[in-house]
Amino acid sequence: MRYPFLPAGAFVAAFLVLVPAFWHWRARNVPTLSLIAWLFTLDVVYGANGLVWSDDVWDRAPVWCDVSAKLIIGAWTALPACTLCICKYLAMIGGNRTVGLDRTDRRRIAIFDFALCWGVPVIFMALHYIVQDHRYNIVQYVGCQPATYVSIPGILIVWVPPLLLSIGTLAYAGIALYHFVQMRVVFSSVLQVSDSPMPTNRYIRLIGMSATLALWGIALASLAIWANVAATGLRPWVSWGDVHSGWDRVDAYVWFLMSLESRRIVGVGWWAIPVSSGIVFVFLGFGEDASKEYRRVGEAVMKVIPCRVLPERKEDLGKRMLLTSPVPSSVLRFVFLEANSLTRLTFS
Known part of the structure; x- marks a missing residue:
């Protein structure tokens, strides 16, 4: 049984999530660009894994699996961290707390966003080694997946941080939305006097995108905790040596030998990243600013492509x-x- 739509879906999602990056690059929006970069990277990784392991579970690319498994761990924390930074900044703009910020203040905010969107995920990628009882798993049609010793330390390191960051995103999204409702009559003028003016519809779309991704992340993290605990039980943490005794092991899972419930859970986990990319594209790829960019690109293309000569009399x-x-x-x-x-x- 083949699933050729898996890599195709990932590569299509990678293209879609990259489309809004061009006009956000001009604004130097660190959290939004970081969100797009993480999703694009994971889409490419998922697509490549689906192509390489579409027929078997041979460990044919150990280094690739080591790197891609760690990137997946980092993305679980990075995505809600990016949405948290987006909503935090929107709450600052809505509360009129960005007026008067100088270049140093804006640089400090950008450094904080970069540290949270990239530095914190790297830290958790390193901490994952504490609860990594073997190198990685290989699932047919899915490819390399991270391995975690399902225990209380494993839950605290791998799945609790995304939950907390997603909850923080919802809190800041609520504050930003409160400011919008409270000052909806003069809100456009509030945005115009901020240090980075933006249209009201973009403000609302960023809130909607972040809140949707946060709810989606909470559901996925809760499902992952439940599925892993239900599958193996909450295992005791005896010692470092006991957890890492078989660290060089690579576990392989053939698709038709897995239970139906396991296949469904793996499928939901795989589609989580392409669906998240689709959410980003829906909120950022159909706005007024996106339409202007599409027209600008179309005009640039028409200048390069020679016009068709109409038949003459x-x-x-x-x-x-x-x-x-x-x-x-x-x-x-x-x-x-x-x-x-x-x-x-x-x-x-």
């Missing part, structure tokens, strides 16, 4: 040739007159 073509041809005009005029007379004789 026979009389216009003859006149143009009479003006541009090095052949004497009397000869060309005779040729076109004869051609016209032959045409009339043929179709009369």
